[in-house]
Amino acid sequence: MNERKTGKPGLAWPGLGGWNLYFLAKFILVWLGYLNFQAVPNLVFAAALLLPVSSALLLPRKLLALPAGVALLYHDTWLPPFARLLAQPGVLDFSAEYLLELAGRFIDWTLIGVLFVFVVAALYLSRWLRLTTFTLVGLGWLASGGLADMAGQPAVAAVAREQPRHAIPASPGREADSATLDEYLQRFYGDEAGRRTEFQPPPAAAAPFDLLLVNICSLAWDDLEAVGMKDNALFRQMDIVFDHFNSATSYSGPAAIRLLRASCGQSSHSGLYDHAANQCLLFDNLRRLGFDSALALNHDGKFDDFLGEVRRQGGMPAPALDGSSFRRALVNFDGSPIWRDREVLERWWQHRQGQDSGRVALLYNTVTLHDGNRLVRADGGTQRVDYRALAQRLLEDLNAFIDQLERSGRRVVLVIVPEHGAGLHGDRMQIAGMREIPSPSITHVPVGIKLIGMGSAARDEPLHVGAPSSYLALSEIIARLSMMAAVDDGAGIDRHALVADLPQTAPVAENAGTVVLEYGGMSYVRIQEQGEWLPYPHRSQ
Template identity: 45%
Template sequence: MTNKTPSSSFSSYWQAWRGPGAWNFYFLVKFGLLWAGYLNFHELKNLAFLVFLLLPIKSDRLHRIRQWVAIPIGFGLFWHDTWLPGPESILSQGSQVAGFSTDYILDLVTRFINWDMVGAFFVLFVGWLFLSQWIRVTVFVVLAMVWLNVLNIAGPAISLFPATAAGTTAPAAAVRASASASGSPVIIGDIPAQTAPANSANISDWLNTFYSSEAKRKTPFPASLPEDSQPFQVLIINICSLAWSDIEETGLTAHPLWSHFDILFKNFNSATSYSGPAAIRLLRASCGQSAHKNLYQPAGEQCYLFDNLAKLGFPMHLMLDHNGQFGGFLKEVQENGGVSVPLMDQSKLPVNLLSFDNSPIYDDTAVLERWMNTVPGNERNATFFNLLPLHDGNHFQGNSKTADYKLRAQKLFDELDAFLTQLEKSNRRVMVIVVPEHGAALRGDKMQVSGLRDIPSPSITHVPVGVKFIGMKDPHQGAPIEINSPSSYLAISELVVRSLDGKNFVADHVDWNALTSGLPQTAPVSENANAVVVEYQNKPWVRLNGGDWVPYPQ
């Protein structure tokens, strides 16, 4: 019997080393995407996968089994390294995606194909085939992987050259304060201080402080109106898929609509990138911003804007230019938003567009005319009107292709501008508030393709908010008053409270400075079910599925 020495056993074992083979190309592609900033690369997990592929196995059968096992692991790890929606998000949105039309689904799929990137991958593939004849590519792959792990050993997974800021037009929120002795964030004014170094633990601590602070904030409504108060109407127009970035992308920043307002919020954060949560947040504007998970739990009675108005003699009205069935939007507005009244009659309204699920979207001019003919103009009342013509995937009747966004936006802006002019010619006193839900993500970025809104990026949640007072004795003159401080829904509620007595409508002189100064400020924090984006020390950070915070890639 021949006894093998340890050295011979080791030599035999080493001879079974085959290298990762074609998996080298897999890692080269990842390195290229990481260098370009398209990956949220997880170094240790990728190193473990590489070691799994490199581990010598003598048995050919076991080696083949490993190759087959590696395919789903490699695919899952690649998906995990991208910014694409995770399984939780896909499952949560699955029922809604099932409602999309086939043409719209195909349109979404084609947006994920970047032909420039496909060409670059082809060149890389040919280069790898050519060089691997003379060079051990595995050596470079292993060295690069080890270097990446050493480079980021003390921090969370980030891109190779992380961006310092995201492409957003929102002005930076300058918050100057000092930290407490314990190092935890302190609150001076409306926004918690951000003095601790920007790392995952500190940003999480700051976010917890933010939500604790917001839970204590509310707009105090009076128990009753003064006897000399003047009746007027509140009309809130909630537009789906409109952000400053979309307006800039379509070249409509100079549209007359924006100069028609008395007050224009230039740094307003919608706090989410989905319709249902956005509507709930707006309708609960009288309390500070809550975490996403709390939106579908009952809030305090003082939080519901329309309920607060109803208690003061402003009956509720609910109006949509769509049926509100997709995603249970109408139900969410009524049950979670506190607008517990029936939907205004939509019979015989002309159809303007078909939605992404082929349901009708009614002509907004016709809907607004019905509002004027149905809701009394000489009484107090409050109306919530949600508009859908700008949503991705909407198309004209007889044409399944998504209608041009600029064409739809131009039409909507013209209609709203004409409506304001029509109101001015009427005898109504109306406080009109235009608040978009979120943007359309026309541009897209390195995290999400155009139209994808799973992550509430700054360019999606930075929306234009305009306020117009119709029927004033002393109307505002000149350009709109711009509110440039970081704002969100609490500022809208406060503006409504300051106008509740209606005296500004009959005043010989309106103190616009008193009306608009010192409105509540809110830090830019945006959240969906599986993603949170915050602005920390004037830079955007993102956290996916409860993981580490990473800089939002530019």
């Protein structure tokens, strides 16, 4: 029933046998949107399985078919090339507990249930139907786009986003081709190369203030919404909030470098590791205005050489505090200690108040929200802790620190600027918590500015910046503050003048070898430098 003679002795056309279930399951996954199905490789694989061979070659074909089928299935997913996953910073340093946790995220029990029902139904019907015929018809149909037509929509959906400021709009409902997107990206970086913030010496009468940049790992608007904390007390008390701030990367080291080089336009990822002009370095500009630079962390900075990168590429000094005196509050995914934000910030503020300097600029980096962190129990052991609990603790610590700053009577500009999001939802291209691809849900981060002790007029809510923005806008606000910081005469800071005509930056994000941009109302991703652009898919959960 499953074989047909070729006319030559000993050779027959085989059916696909158990491989029917493999291909038919793929049809279900395509229908549900889990696969970016590649028709030609699947047709070639099916042909290789159907090709009549001598009995001596049957076993070698079976042995080769299994790894080939697994590789082809991975190729058909939205996941990035396996080499890109291994290239994620420090992946070989992950603890065993964290690796086990990540492995569990690949399992979708609802999908497994659907596939189980499908397999049972296919096995039952195989008693009467020749499944190979249905499989080949299905492969041919997919190759011609039939299944997408039947579904009434494209098999690949794109995320609709706000139109980039500099983009040439694509025709509505049509995807841009790779050549157009390559040209747009090059034009974007060319335009950005000529942009910079001009820092002018402050007026003689201007009162000094401290600038505190709180750089938070793994906090995006999407994450706050996922845990029901998008409306929170910390951001409600901000004076200015950026609604569409792009972190431009999904990794900590590059994000910190981009912040430290905020005074020039957005660089490509590779450009972050080139020598930066002095006028691009935010803290160098501040030093010329009389600010002393300071650095503090709630971790040791060793993972992926974060501390080394910040000092080499951003011109930062050594950390102001010795971490060995702090108690562990959390254990990082690589086993290193994490200290309580409130304890570190309060200790640094005590250190600051003992200094004679009139102006200090601090970069504080926290990894409290990083994926895979474990809570330290009273007995010294550790346990899993969910993101919401960690986010609640971090926000409470920052609120308490703001109260301390306000009680001090000093003039302080506090800037909350996350590195990137946590990727709590995940999507079809990467599981939850993995940030190899800087998708819009990861790079769209909440940025807030709080003016403390600067005579700001009473207000009911923050002033929102709705334009697409990035680090250059922050640098511009800081430069304006140095000029606008009034004497303590009660006049306060004009927030509307502070944010008027800020530089806008189109949403482009990049990691090593991966770029995501928005063009014509759609998001696109390119996995390799010379690769093709694909519409970025909707998240799957």
